[in-house]
Amino acid sequence: MTSVQRIISPGATLGVLGGGQLGRMFAMAARRLGYRIHVYCPEGDTPAAPVADRIFHAPYEDLDAVRGFARTVDVVTFEFENVPSATSEACAESVPVRPEGRVLHLTQHRLREKGFLRDHGFPVTPFRAIGSLADLQTATRELGLPGVLKTASFGYDGKGQRTLRDAAEVPAAFDGLEGEEGIYEALVDFALEVSVVGARTLDGAFAAFPVFENAHAHHILDVTVCPARIPPDLEAGARALSRGILEALGVVGLLTVELFVTRDGRLVVNELAPRTHNSGHLTLDACVTCQFEQQVRAVCGLPLGSTDLRRPAAMANLLGDVWKDGGPRWDRALADPDVKLHLYGKAAPRPGRKMGHLTTTAPTAGEAIAAVRAARARL
Numbered sequence: 001m002t003s004v005q006r007i008i009s010p011g012a013t014l015g016v017l018g019g020g021q022l023g024r025m026f027a028m029a030a031r032r033l034g035y036r037i038h039v040y041c042p043e044g045d046t047p048a049a050p051v052a053d054r055i056f057h058a059p060y061e062d063l064d065a066v067r068g069f070a071r072t073v074d075v076v077t078f079e080f081e082n083v084p085s086a087t088s089e090a091c092a093e094s095v096p097v098r099p100e101g102r103v104l105h106l107t108q109h110r111l112r113e114k115g116f117l118r119d120h121g122f123p124v125t126p127f128r129a130i131g132s133l134a135d136l137q138t139a140t141r142e143l144g145l146p147g148v149l150k151t152a153s154f155g156y157d158g159k160g161q162r163t164l165r166d167a168a169e170v171p172a173a174f175d176g177l178e179g180e181e182g183i184y185e186a187l188v189d190f191a192l193e194v195s196v197v198g199a200r201t202l203d204g205a206f207a208a209f210p211v212f213e214n215a216h217a218h219h220i221l222d223v224t225v226c227p228a229r230i231p232p233d234l235e236a237g238a239r240a241l242s243r244g245i246l247e248a249l250g251v252v253g254l255l256t257v258e259l260f261v262t263r264d265g266r267l268v269v270n271e272l273a274p275r276t277h278n279s280g281h282l283t284l285d286a287c288v289t290c291q292f293e294q295q296v297r298a299v300c301g302l303p304l305g306s307t308d309l310r311r312p313a314a315m316a317n318l319l320g321d322v323w324k325d326g327g328p329r330w331d332r333a334l335a336d337p338d339v340k341l342h343l344y345g346k347a348a349p350r351p352g353r354k355m356g357h358l359t360t361t362a363p364t365a366g367e368a369i370a371a372v373r374a375a376r377a378r379l
């Protein structure tokens with residue numbers, strides 16, 4: 001196949017598994033480039049629905065519906081990684097799936113993911129598989145306390161995890177797994193959490209965005225700033241890790257690497273997400289190419305766009321909690337002309353639910369953070 005034939009050109013139809021805000025912003029970027037978008041998602045009334053050309057509403061397990069969806073598109077990608085393997089395999093019968101289902105399969109399971117990283121020489125915290133109380137007792141003895149116990153599958157935003165500080169907590173923590181397979185990780189003494197969104201094409205071209213520095217609140221991403229306030233060697237090291245991991249996995253598409261920067265200046269990989277990432281939302285307003293356009297380019301075989309940061313930027317998430325005292329005062333947040341508002345079109349503002357975000361750009365990272373926090377506080 002020549003490289004010309006590998007290109008999925010504007011006018012083609014892109015399929016997305018998942019209909020949340022990442023799918024919505026992907027669809028908006030794809031439409032701008034002249035593609036059509038079909039979204040497959042089990043839930044009704046999702047953020048991607050109003051901006052998609054067609055919605056397929058059915059469970060991921062309905063493989064006939066999945067095959068029907070795949071037959072209407074030219075390529076399938078993801079905005080949500082906890083899709084069953086059988087779903088991506090059913091799509092792959094008729095069209096390329098990018099990244100491939102095996103990448104999804106690996107990143108859906110913390111033990112598989114950390115095992116792969118460790119075996120390929122990427123830095124991860126020591127960890128053990130937990131299938132019994134005895135396993136957890138041995139793991140806490142060997143790796144020490146404190147440590148973090150997580151479910152091996154389907155965890156995100158800190159769900160299904162607990163920090164253990166004392167051997168007396170071990171039995172209750174094991175019971176908390178409720179029979180699910182677990183992973184026990186040595187606690188990382190980190191100074192900062194950062195992430196790198198990298199993209200790779202079928203031809204092996206690679207581009208990473210500048211490193212994002214992330215602050216969490218209650219296990220949910222709260223504020224991201226770029227450039228990250230880390231030395232140039234760590235910035236380069238994080239981007240090199242991103243490249244190494246995408247190449248080792250043979251990713252075609254986007255993949256986000258979440259990392260810890262330890263107090264003694266090392267990088268430790270925490271998690272992989274085979275898709276765009278909340279920390280990359282500031283690329284919409286601050287980079288030459290946004291992460292969603294980069295996903296379109298990567299999965300369609302187009303040349304990757306420049307990831308250069310035009311201006312330091314910060315992003316603050318807007319959770320449903322912002323609505324608790326009545327409707328937010330958007331006019332107050334936007335009184336600063338450098339503030340950009342992004343809302344995902346979700347009807348019900350439940351506490352903890354990601355409803356939208358604000359981005360600011362400023363002469364320095366510190367000023368961008370101060371401005372975005374101030375804008376959110378004015379809501």
Ligand code: AMP
Binds near residue numbers: 125148155186219
């Ligand atoms: P995760 O669900 O693995 O992304 O973890 C959610 C958050 O918990 C991370 O962003 C960290 O703040 C914290 N965390 C997870 N694993 C560890 C670890 N091994 N050591 C220290 N903090 C951790």
